[in-house]
Every structure is written in structure tokens, then in C-alpha cells.
Amino acid sequence: MATSxxxxxxxxxxxxxxxxxxxxxxxxGLTFAIEAYRKGHDVRLIxxxxxxxxxxxxxxxxxxxxxxxxxxxxxYERLQAISYKTQRNIKKxxxxxxxxxxxxxxxxxxxxxxxxxxxxxxxxxxQELGIRVxxxxxxQDYFETDEAGGVVLxxxxxxxxxxxxxxxxxxSKAWSLVLGKKDVPISSGFACYRATFxxxxxxxxxxxxxxxxxxxxxxxxHAGPGAHIADDHNAEEDWDKTVSTEKALTxxxxxxxxxxxxIKATPNNRCTDWKLLWRNPQRKWASPKARVxxxxxxxxxxxxxxxxxxxxxxxxxxxxxxxxxxxxxxNFALAVRVHNHLRFERVSCAQKMGFHHREKFHNTDWDAVxxxxxxxxxxxxxxxxxxxxxxxxxxxxGKCANHLLTGAPFQNTNVPPGYTYKPWTVKELMDASxxxxxxxxxxxxx
Numbered sequence: 230m231a232t233s234x235x236x237x238x239x240x241x242x243x244x245x246x247x248x249x250x251x252x253x254x255x256x257x258g259l260t261f262a263i264e265a266y267r268k269g270h271d272v273r274l275i276x277x278x279x280x281x282x283x284x285x286x287x288x289x290x291x292x293x294x295x296x297x298x299x300x301x302x303x304x305y306e307r308l309q310a311i312s313y314k315t316q317r318n319i320k321k322x323x324x325x326x327x328x329x330x331x332x333x334x335x336x337x338x339x340x341x342x343x344x345x346x347x348x349x350x351x352x353x354x355x356q357e358l359g360i361r362v363x364x365x366x367x368x369q370d371y372f373e374t375d376e377a378g379g380v381v382l383x384x385x386x387x388x389x390x391x392x393x394x395x396x397x398x399x400x401s402k403a404w405s406l407v408l409g410k411k412d413v414p415i416s417s418g419f420a421c422y423r424a425t426f427x428x429x430x431x432x433x434x435x436x437x438x439x440x441x442x443x444x445x446x447x448x449x450x451h452a453g454p455g456a457h458i459a460d461d462h463n464a465e466e467d468w469d470k471t472v473s474t475e476k477a478l479t480x481x482x483x484x485x486x487x488x489x490x491x492i493k494a495t496p497n498n499r500c501t502d503w504k505l506l507w508r509n510p511q512r513k514w515a516s517p518k519a520r521v522x523x524x525x526x527x528x529x530x531x532x533x534x535x536x537x538x539x540x541x542x543x544x545x546x547x548x549x550x551x552x553x554x555x556x557x558x559x560n561f562a563l564a565v566r567v568h569n570h571l572r573f574e575r576v577s578c579a580q581k582m583g584f585h586h587r588e589k590f591h592n593t594d595w596d597a598v599x600x601x602x603x604x605x606x607x608x609x610x611x612x613x614x615x616x617x618x619x620x621x622x623x624x625x626x627g628k629c630a631n632h633l634l635t636g637a638p639f640q641n642t643n644v645p646p647g648y649t650y651k652p653w654t655v656k657e658l659m660d661a662s663x664x665x666x667x668x669x670x671x672x673x674x675x
Contacts (some may be wrong), residue, residue: 238358240300242269246558249273252368252380254281256277256344257525258396259351264297267477268554275366275388277397281352287448287459287653288344291609292337293616294540296404297547299332304419306348307612312340313446319605321595322453324485338422342450343425344539351547368397371406371521381445392553392561393521396542399506401527406516414506414654417532420589422477424492437513440487443523450608451488452590456480458488460664505532507655510577513570519562522569524549529576532583537613541576544618548572551622567629571622572588574650575643579613584658584668592665612645648672 251258254276265272299305319327332339355362367383371393378393395403404412431436441447451458452621458481474495483486492500507530514528515521525542532538549568556564586608600605621643632639644650647670661668 240303241267244663245498245554245560247271247561249391249394249553249555250275250378250380250388251396252371252396253396253398253525253527253565254278254362255350255396255525256348256400256539257546258394259348260366261394261396261524261550262355263301263351263358264550266358266360267300268550270550271552273361273363273390275363275368276366276454277363277367280318281348283500284423286344288342288347288539289332289339289608290341290342290538290543291540291614292333293614293618294335294543295340295617296617299375303351304354307354308342308347309341310348311346313343313448314448315444318449318566319602319607319608320446320449320485321394321598322451322481322484322488324487327452327598327605330603330606334607334611336346337614339609339614340387343426347539350497354484356542368571369404371403371516373406373516373518373520375518377505378516378518391520392559392565393523395521396524399508399530401528403516403521403523403524405502407523408511408515409481410506412508412511414508414530417505417507417655418659419505419532421503422472422474422480422500423503423504424495426494426496429489430496434490434494436486436490437494438467440590441566450590452593452605453481453484454593455591460618472500474498474500476502479666506530507532508610510573510580510652512569512573514573515565520563522549522565529580531580537609539583540609540613541579544616545572545576547619548622551619552626555622555626563630563633564626566633567626568622570629570633571625571641571643574666575631577614577650577653578644578674580609580647581653581658581670582613583667584662592667611654612673614648616643620645645670645674646673648674 245268248266249272251262251274252271254274258274262272262274297307317330321327332341340352364418368380370381372379372381377389377391379386379387380393395401399414432441438579467504474492477492478489510529513522517609524545526538529541531541547573552564552568553561554556570577658668
């Protein structure tokens, strides 16, 4: 479908001459579509689903992913309107209240959303800008020539553009072109049981009603042995029927009654059973001719405990749009590779935070928490939050390009302070987890 233009951005940059095809309309794909439009690129998006209806869950977007949005007229204010007016609340699995802390890094504000509401806000903005979106368009394969990047669709037809952005999630078919072989996701050994439903019927339960008494909205993390739960009191989305909630209940036996009652209140006693898949960090996200570039989970999948999956996809969007603006049509390949180089180490470290945080939530030292509740004061590291990916691309594009072209020294500074990047694999982290060994790295990961 094609949408009509309702308005243009005040600070939109001049046309770059680059045509960009985006495969995938998730949060990363839509964010890139808007930011690429702002940077003067000609954008088209395709989506395999027939529409953008979907389930939601609690989603934290930290301040690092909200800088560029302030340049989109009126959009930041829309996010403020739909964000939870709450703080970060943490409870122990037995119902003991641990503490409440503000969102953000103390300098900039972060926001919490229902995933589907954030996605809907991005989708509405895309429509207002007149960016073309085609639904029910499934990508079977990616290809490139000297002149263009392209996709082969399920009906056998092809679409091409100067650049193709593979924003199609962990199951992306772009890996064969990028790596020259099929890359199979690895099971993390974890699963996430999800359910979103209207709160009205659930509030008829006195135990649930008492928990939410006095709240307009509320988001809370309940940490316990081997698992954690995030609940929010503002849900209005439909639910997906996948497995019985009885399966989820087996993992929180002995937890406070509110949580078990909340799960039992799930309509039809059904919830999604989302198996969490990982890929080992891959330095290369771009095809050999740099006509196809992966973005978001397509390039780097996240565990929910990382707290940064959606934000990192949004960071990718700002960085890639900016690098392509700086490189232009004549230097698109260099621009794609600069973006890849600026982003890989940071994102790989953010992925690893999923294991750092897992120890905090699943293997909590409750004696230490009793003495210092601020252990839970934030779920995202300061080095992640205090970053502006668009500005970082502007500041470092030239130095990184020179490094790639001549071998001149260049060191990324968007990683944990004092840390020198070291490759790691999912198996290494999983084996350490099985041995109950905490993930420890040099530098300041706090």
C-alpha cells in the first residue's frame, strides 16, 4: 500500500540520491525508515505480515535511543503521551518490595511503553510522512549486483534499490549472502512466556486488585530464582494463543500469590511460548558489495534480560541513516562498512549484558540486596544510556573511514570504559552459566 504525504520534516536534509529498500517493519525497520527519510534518502518498506496488528509487552527505551527522535516534529511529545508515568519498581519473588528508582541516567529521561503502542506510533508517523509500505510481501532471498541490492519475493518477483536493509529479525535470510553460508540460530536455553490482556476482568480478583490499588499505571519487575517476571497495569492489547499458562506456572511455584493469580487470570489460560534464540556475534553485517546491510535482531539478537534489544535496533537506525548521508551515493559502500565498524563492538557488549543482568535477576544475592537495594537501581548500564548514536556517527565517521581505507589507528569509545573488546561465543557464556560462574569482564560495565 502507498500512503499520502501529510507533512514534511522541518529539518529534513537535502536528497542524497540513494534509494533504500527496507525488509521488515518492526521497531528497528520503522525507526530507520523515518530517520532515513529525514536524512534525505528515498525509502520504501516491505513487510511479510498482512498488517501491523500484534501483541505487546513491557518495553524500556532508554535515553540513548531517544536523542534523534527529538528531531522528528511532534513525535517525542507523542511518546511522552503513551509512555508509562511510572518509575522502575523491583520486587522479590515472595512479594517483598525492594525499591523504586527513576527511569533514565539521571541526566536524560528514559521511557517505558507497551511494545505495540510504540510500534503503532512509529507506524502512524511513517504513514504521515508518505513513506511507501507494502504488506504481505515475503522475502525469500537477498542478492546484489554491482549496480543494486535486491530481494527475491515469495511469488518469484524481485525488488531492487541502491541499498537493501535487512530488518527482518533473528530469522533473517540475509545471512547466506553476508557470510556466504546459512547461519543457524542457537537456542539460548531460555524461554519467555508472554501474555497481554485487558485489565478489567483481572481486577475482579481481590488479590490482583489490591496489588494495583492507587495506580494509574504501573510497571514492575519481580526477580526470583531462575526466572523473572515483568508486569504492567495498563495493558489493552489482544493475546496470542500458544501454550497453556499451566506451563508458565510451574516455573514460579512458591512465588507470591499475586503473580500466580495474575497468570491464572490470563484469558483462555493461554500465553505465548517464545523460545529465545541467539547467534554468536558476527563482525560482518554487510554483503560483499555492501549493497545489503543487516539491522537490529537480523544482525544481533538479544535476550530480554539485556534490556536493550529494541534500543539497539533504534541506535542502528540512526547510525546507518547518518553514515549513508555522509557517504552519499558515490561512497555508499564505505558508509555501510563504517556504520558496521562503529556499531559491532558496542552491540556485542550490549548483548553480553544479557548475561550480566541474568545473574542479577535469576541468581540474586538477596543478603547483598538487603544491605544495598541500589543493586537493582537500574536495568541498563550507564555506558549504554550515555550515548548518542547519531552524534557518534557524525563525530567518528571520518576517523573510522580513514582506518578502514589506510589502517590508521582508530578505537571505538562507545563500549564499557576501560574495556578492550574480546570475541566471545554463546556456548562460552552458557557453559559459564551452567557452572554458576558470573560473567566478569575488565572495565566498568555498571
